[in-house]
Amino acid sequence: MDNINNTPVDVSFIDNDMIITYDNELTETLVVGKETYDKMYKEWLKEQPPFISDVYKQMMNNIILTSIHNNQKCVTELNSFFRVENKDEVINFIKYMRSRDLTQEKLKWNKPFGDLYNKPVDQQTPL
Secondary structure, eight states: OOOTTSOEEEEEEETTEEEEEETTSOEEEEESSHHHHHHHIIIIISSSOOOTTOTTHHHHHHHHHHHHHOOHHHHHHHHHHSSGGGHHHHHHHHHHHHHOOOHHHHHHHOOOHHHHHOOOGGGSOOO
16 A cells, blocks of 8 residues: 555565565555555545446455445455465455556446437437
């Protein structure tokens, strides 16, 4: 969650800690647990919640439910995801979340209100 301008290149796990290594060789240690999921929610999902086309929508929903509702099932699923056996997927998830920008995607799905009602008569759907 730190080193915003650097790319995560590796992740390792020691006990209950996840150590992220960045391309500038700096590391960041996060505890696998609710505190980290709360940070993920605040930094990645509070302003940009999961969207229809998000690749990791289920993981995002788990983070939200863990952070807001302290849902223990979601905590368990997240703890199972952030493990050494899932190292490659964890690093892909972190990269995805750090680079996620829904600005263009939202434009595809959200039509301006005026566009819905200001169609020429020949393009309107008959009643």
